[in-house]
Amino acid sequence: MQDPRQNHPIVQLEGVAKSYGGAVALSRLDLTVHAGEFFTLLGPSGSGKTTSLRLIAGFERPDSGRILLDGQDVATLPPFARAVNTVFQDYALFPHLTLVENVAYGLRARKMPKAQAHAEAEKALDAVKLVDFAARKPAQLSGGQRQRVALARAMVNRPRVLLLDEPLGALDLKLRHQMQQELKRLQFETGITFIYVTHDQDEALSMSDRIAVFSHGRIEQIGTAFDLYERPASAFVADFVGSSNILGNTLLRPEKLHLLAPGNAVPAGYEARPGTVREAIYLGAVTRYSLALEDGAALQVMEANIVPVQGALRFAPGDAALAVWPRSACVEIGGSSQQGERK
Numbered sequence: 315m316q317d318p319r320q321n322h323p324i325v326q327l328e329g330v331a332k333s334y335g336g337a338v339a340l341s342r343l344d345l346t347v348h349a350g351e352f353f354t355l356l357g358p359s360g361s362g363k364t365t366s367l368r369l370i371a372g373f374e375r376p377d378s379g380r381i382l383l384d385g386q387d388v389a390t391l392p393p394f395a396r397a398v399n400t401v402f403q404d405y406a407l408f409p410h411l412t413l414v415e416n417v418a419y420g421l422r423a424r425k426m427p428k429a430q431a432h433a434e435a436e437k438a439l440d441a442v443k444l445v446d447f448a449a450r451k452p453a454q455l456s457g458g459q460r461q462r463v464a465l466a467r468a469m470v471n472r473p474r475v476l477l478l479d480e481p482l483g484a485l486d487l488k489l490r491h492q493m494q495q496e497l498k499r500l501q502f503e504t505g506i507t508f509i510y511v512t513h514d515q516d517e518a519l520s521m522s523d524r525i526a527v528f529s530h531g532r533i534e535q536i537g538t539a540f541d542l543y544e545r546p547a548s549a550f551v552a553d554f555v556g557s558s559n560i561l562g563n564t565l566l567r568p569e570k571l572h573l574l575a576p577g578n579a580v581p582a583g584y585e586a587r588p589g590t591v592r593e594a595i596y597l598g599a600v601t602r603y604s605l606a607l608e609d610g611a612a613l614q615v616m617e618a619n620i621v622p623v624q625g626a627l628r629f630a631p632g633d634a635a636l637a638v639w640p641r642s643a644c645v646e647i648g649g650s651s652q653q654g655e656r657k
Contacts, residue, residue: 318351318523324507330379332365339365341531352501354510356518357528363511371400371477399468400477403484405460407452414448417467438466458489478510494521515555527551552647559613563647568616570643574636586638591629605637613637
């Protein structure tokens with residue numbers, strides 16, 4: 315599959331700043347998204363990701379800087395004059411209209427003949443596997459189905475860029491995972507550029523071509539899921555993206571560690587620290603241990619349950635254990651974490 319970064323830039327933010335009543339939401343932000351990318355804006359609440367999306371959509375105007383769409387500065391254009399559409403978490407469907415009428419609404423507003431608009435709407439519903447429900451009303455659908463209708467309505471206008479603001483946040487875990495796969499399939503099949511906002515690290519890692527990690531109105535790092543997880547540029551990124559152990563300026567991911575009983579030989583090329591198990595939680599595919607080290611530090615260890623557990627875990631709270639890890643698993647990071655430890 316072609317790397318979308320080989321395509322031309324389709325959205326560019328150049329020195330974009332935005333404040334609300336003296337509170338800085340974005341601080342001279344620079345960002346480039348390429349045509350055909352599934353690009354995610356990831357960060358905690360208040361980090362600036364949704365503000366960035368609203369600026370691209372035209373719902374907000376920047377205090378300074380340029381917003382380019384296909385090379386044209388659109389910072390002063392209203393939303394309807396931009397070749398972008400937005401999908402929100404609350405779906406915003408018309409309850410009194412059928413699904414085909416909901417999807418065709420934007421086309422009809424642009425004076426497209428009814429028969430043609432409904433034909434286009436049915437194609438869009440077919441793409442999200444809901445064409446057989448075209449005559450139903452939104453109240454007759456599940457949450458996931460309503461979200462797919464919202465996607466069809468956004469895509470039927472054939473935007474150059476589709477903006478998605480935490481669209482799966484209201485769904486339960488299983489349905490959210492199904493919709494993640496559905497979104498990725500639709501983005502791949504249509505070739506539309508997706509810019510996706512989420513605070514969910516797993517969601518971002520599983521769906522995105524590239525991810526921008528936001529913190530306090532700035533971008534900490536932009537990269538692939540592999541880059542962010544395996545080579546974080548700062549302690550904040552290491553701490554926010556996935557679970558982490560940070561010892562000084564060294565990152566150790568919990569799944570890179572393994573526990574041995576005291577007295578076992580440490581394999582060549584490995585580091586080791588003795589400690590006491592404080593917590594052991596069986597999670598099905600893995601067991602998560604918390605190990606208190608002799609110097610007062612704590613390590614999180616995530617072990618795959620490759621061998622079936624026979625009635626008891628390998629280690630229980632209070633047991634002495636040796637945490638070991640290959641030296642190659644240590645990643646040097648810079649900066650200081652702006653949040654507490656993430657479990």
